Amino acid sequence: MADTGTEERSERSSKKNLTQMLAVGTIVSAILIALALSIHWFPTQASTQAGPIDTLYDVLLIVSVPVFVLVVTVVLFSVWKFRRRPGQELTDGPPIHGNTRVEVIWTAVPAVMLLALCVYAYAVLYQIEKPQKGEMVVDVTGQQFAWQFSYPPSSGGGKTVLSDQLYLPKGQPIEFKLHAKDVIHSFWVPSFRMKSDTVPGVTTSYRVTPTQTGNFAIVCAELCGLGHSTMRSTVHVVEQPAFEQWLAKKGGGGAPPGGTAPPTGSSGGSQGGG
Ligand SMILES: [Cu+2]
DSSP states (O other), rough: OHHHHHHHHHHHHHHHHHHHHHHHHHHHHOOOOOOHSSSSSSSSHHHHHHHHHHHHHHHHHHHHHHHHHHHHHHHHHHHHHHHOOTTTTTTOOOOOOOHHHHHHHHHHHHHHHHHHHHHHHHHHHHHSSSSOOTTTEEEEETTTTEEEEEEOOGGGTSSSSSSEEEEEEEOOOOOOOOOOSSSEEEEEEEETTTTEEOOOOOOOOEOBBBOOOOEEEEESSSSOSOOOOOOOEEEEEEEEHHHHHHHHHHHOOOTTTTTTOOOTOOOOOOOOOE
């Protein structure tokens, strides 16, 4: 009879513990989610791709925080509750042979969560990588330790224009074709959010549509040698007319805005970057 009483008591106390943990966990999760969402993790959103990516990060934060809190709560609770007390130095823990129900739950729940997040992330990726109408191709070449940009004739200059500065017209869908001359680099404009490695011998690519005029940092995001940290540049997002003017000036041929450049050979301007 005494045994049954002890069992009942311990069952009641473990239920109470569970309820307490759940309550504390929910409150802590809510606070941490609010905190996580209030932090500005990323710079200005300067492309149409930035919004969906930031929303995806917010969803990942909202889902991850309760998992983190659950794990930490269980660990801290176990350390406190099941700690070795004086006199127990030579005793062993109870032999436990597993718990099928708990194991099924902790396998199935994360599996469903991961699958759902994968599907969502894939849908976002599909959306932001979709080809756009009237895309302008810009070739980007990384080499130790600088970026070079090349605008093919189709971008409106009438001929290939080289530059060590990246100018883009606001609202114009861009496809970057990425190249590398020596080692692997990674072309990243944090304000655009998109990033891809540039690999020697391979052309990689990604798309952005700039939504804001201004200057934004370009960073090499792949350790590429001693000067890696200096491999930085700036993207200048300007209005369409300003871009056309810049491109015409850069092309050196004084081509009028609007992409109606004179046929090749009629101008003696240099195409060099500068
Ligand atoms: Cu680099």
